[in-house]
Amino acid sequence: MKTIISFLKDYISWNSLPKIGFTDIIEILILTFVIYSVIVWVKQTRAWILVKGLIVLLILWLFASILNLSVILWIFYKCLNVGIIAVIIVFQPEFRKALEQLGQNHLVTPLFNFNDSKDKGDRFSEKTVSDIVKATFELAKAKTGALIVIEKELSLMEFEKTGIAIDSLVSSQLLINIFEHNTPLHDGAVIIKGNRVAAATCYLPLSDNMHLSKELGTRHRAGIGVSEITDCLTIIVSEETGKVSIATGGSLIRNVDGDYLRNKILSLQNKAPDTKKIKLWKGRSKSEREAD
Known part of the structure; x- marks a missing residue:
């Protein structure tokens, strides 16, 4: 026992x-x-x-x-x-x-986050935001393809080196002229840092996301690709349809209007979006599609 x-x-x-x-x-x-x-x-x-x-x-x-x-x-x-x-x-x-x-x-x-100098002031002036939005939709109206990359916290210097240095204040006339057909700078992407156009004709990495729509071309895949590896905001104007899309965080938001684009740019400098414009939310629910 x-x-x-x-x-x-x-x-x-x-x-x-x-x-x-x-x-x-x-x-x-x-x-x-x-x-x-x-x-x-x-x-x-x-x-x-x-x-x-x-x-x-x-x-x-x-x-x-x-x-x-x-x-x-x-x-x-x-x-x-x-x-x-x-x-x-x-x-x-x-x-x-x-x-x-x-x-x-x-x-x-x-x-x-050792660098808080970017948080002490606005990244863009009101004129810069207005000129970017104006140029984007002027290009869309003329069905002129465009690819605009707006830098946030992560540096885009490695992509700037692939293009031609501009270092000029942002203006709608300059952006429209850069993307005009048959001009030396129209091919490639424009990189914007703060209130200045840093470089043009920049080459961007293409996204290898297999879930993207087959109707998206190289311009859209380049815009999504750079947003996958940085925290930038990319504006894409389709040459075929004239529609405006934005890419951020590896996602593509298609067919946006001017109010939504303005608020998205302002969100890069931690500004509250303009909630008084009810048209924004109505337009967004009808025309915005997100492709992950």
Whole structure:
């Protein structure tokens, strides 16, 4: 009887749960959030195909281990180090994009915001906003394609270097003239920093989002692409339809009106949008479509 009791005590103590403290709960929650975020990120990139391939290789490795297939196991062990380096090289753009998204996260940005000079004053003057809106819809009326990128917090210097420096005050006449057909500066994007046109004919990265509508051309994909890796606001004027779209945060908002565009630009400098204009919300509900 004593033997049975001692055996039960040992069995129960061996299977008893460990003591869980407050720090253990915090650690479990953090790991759960990190693992979930990694899974969501992987499913949205080409790395998901890699994960499925790794699962197949893992099944093959288990099969070889059970049957003690020494040659296959030797090949696996020899290729392990090389495979890890190859994965890092092949999927370098995805890793870079993930780190950029982490740096743009609203929970992380306030911790490392060492430059508050941009928050001390308005980023744009009223004249600049009016000229951008006026030029955009003048170009749309004439069905002249345009791509205007407005810088916010993240620098667009790497894209400025691909174009021709302008460094001039923003004016509707200047923007319209830049995008006029058969002019040296009409091809490419214009980058606006504050109240100045920094550069023209700039090249932008194209979005590789497979869910975008097939009717969108290179101009729209370039506008979405730069908004995916920076916090800029991109204005796109369609040459085929004359409709105005804006891209921000990797999303495209199509067929916007002047009031909505003005309020979107003002939101870049933390100004409250003009809620007195009821026409804005009516127009937005009817004509705005968002493509993620």
